[in-house]
Amino acid sequence: MAALTEEQTLLKEQAKTWARDEAPVAKFRETRDSGTETGFDKGVWTAMGEMGWPGILIPEDQGGVAMGHLTFGVVLEELGRQLTASPLLASAGIGATAILLGGNKTQQGEWLPGLADGSRIVTLAIDEAPRHAPLQTTMEAKAKGDSFVLNGSKVHVAEGLSADAFVVATRTSGQPGSEEGLSLFLVPADQEGLSRKGLITADSRGYANLDFSNVEVPQSALLGDLDQGNSILERTLDCGRAYLAAEMLGVAAQSFDMTLDYLKNRVQFGQPIGSFQALGHRASMLYTEMEMTRSCVEAALQALDDGNEKAAELCSLSKCKAGKFLHHMSNELIQMHGGIGMTDEFDAGLYLKRARALEFALGNEAFHRDRFATLRGF
């Protein structure tokens, strides 16, 4: 496994400094308190565009900077530390990947440049139930002459209110549960018959539920081959899982730092509480877990960059491991802070709420343990 390159290390530093100074958790709190429906601050997103971050995964001839998955993950980790809200992961990460993997020349030319500079937002509409189960997709797309008619609903779509278009997973044949018969469509958000409704969630981000009522799209909206959408979908989801794991590592790492700081500074019984071994040992164990998680997160992103055949397995590993660590860490963040951790004025609650939303996104720990076992062949 390779260490970060000099370029990646520099970008990591840049992202860390920028997030801390320009888009800190206090800014996210402001956005939350203002009740902004989209869940992110426009200025923050524009600034990211100017720095070229939305183009990290996109080839240069489409307006991107083509720096790869690990580089993208490094930025996400630093943004995760400050809970910086933006469509970077959902659009420039997952949306762009779907189009890169499945889009033809026309579709790529139409969408990638806008995704690369952040002027357009495309997000994946996959889940139909509260728990992630991509193969259970039932949303129907029926052929009608030269077009397809979509009916059904998608729930909890990330950045669903601000998206300009959706990559929609549908079933064109086969039974729920089957890999065959899934098809992806690129559907503009203003298509007739498509309506969306924003959700107010504990993590205060911009999710929406989508309703498709006889939404008619031309053949050219098909992303990849008819009935064969699953291979693109699965690779897209894996990239998304690796990105989420990177963000989760950042959220957890910041939670760890806050806790460590508190253990050193909070005095009870005339000594810093970190001197109590009951707490000190737990901090040591969390640190150990964090180091393990980092290895998994970086390995998965690196495998995606290398086109490694083990990438899928590593993506499930990193999503699961990051989920476990973040779950544990977010609970310890509250517990070790005592009463102050329970107050809304302190940031711990924001991290805790974000932690569970990230854990549940694109498959929780149990989902990925199961998938890991399947990929290992047992």
Next chain:
Amino acid sequence: MADNKEELEAFRGEAKAWLAENFPSSLAGQASAVLRAESVDRSNPDLDVWIDRLGEKGWGTPTWPAEYGGGGLSQLQAQIVNQEMDAIGAFNPLTITAGMGITMVGPTILEYGTEDQKKRHIPKICKGRTFWSLGYSEPNAGSDLASLQCRAEDKGDHWLLNGQKTWTSGADISDWCGVLVRTDMDVAKRDGISFIMIDMKQSEIETRPIRLIAGASPFCETFFNDAKARKDDMLGDLNAGWTVGKRLLQHERQSQTGASAGGGGGTKSSLQGIAEKYVGLDSQGKLADSDLRSRLADHMMEASSHKLTIARIVAESRGNAKVSAAASILKNAASTVTQNRAELLLEIMGHQGLGWEGDDFSAEELATVRTWLSGKAISIYGGSFEVQNNIIAKNILGLPENTQRG
């Protein structure tokens, strides 16, 4: 108060009859809907009717002496009242509407109070009409409670209080507060503390609600600026507050063991039903997510172990359970089970378990996320998880105390 079988069965008949006549049926099964964590829902006027009747009968505080307004029942009789309430969906709202009066302050007054203090304070608690809060914690005195700085001066005919408390649950709505104060600055920390009962309805006490991560503001910063307490409202002796205060904490713990909370009425089996609804069953009738299934089973086993331990302690004490260090074991087990349950519920509901507001989420889903968040406090208040473990190590296991006192 005879506890032989026949008399107990006769008593069961009486209890049944009284409840049938007095418990308003509109409240049946409404305990969790009415006694919400954030605030009591008083929209149904029958709640007040029920509080009055229960208070009059003394069965809100069933084992307290009848001469001060309690029920005067034995523990076995009280258990019967509980069982008969459970059977018809009735519940005891007084444990909530009296704040910490019933679970903590009352038992301590009964133990340490003067005759006059008992007569003045206990009947009002039994009626469920006086809300008590508890002023222990300060910004720099949490787990290390003995470091508290809030002080009371003897002004001849009254006590004068100055200083700050924090995390005071219900301070803003309380009528009375039990405050730990420093009354002697020149002795060892634990030897200069006293317990004072103070009337909260005075302008020299300021309360500032603090918002919690679950959204509501059930606790406050509390400031005493020349606040006055009656001279005869010190509970226990001057500078004996550490003993009184610790005793009260044992009562608090006892109330948080899960033992006296009506067994968590009606929520135990629903976990299974909710899991079936959100996760579904496979063709063999097993929960479709086998990973979740085994963790759910593990949780239910832990919950059962906790319940069985409570039952065993009650049985071994022959219906006369004493407040003891064992409460620490039960409190830690109870908070682990409760918090784990909330995490599992959230996981079962997936994204729907993370809704905050709005009609896209069911009332049950919205309650789940708030309960999950507010439940994180269970292992912090009343002596944190770690402090309980210190107590177990020292008081039960007899391990030597080192620098890590608690």
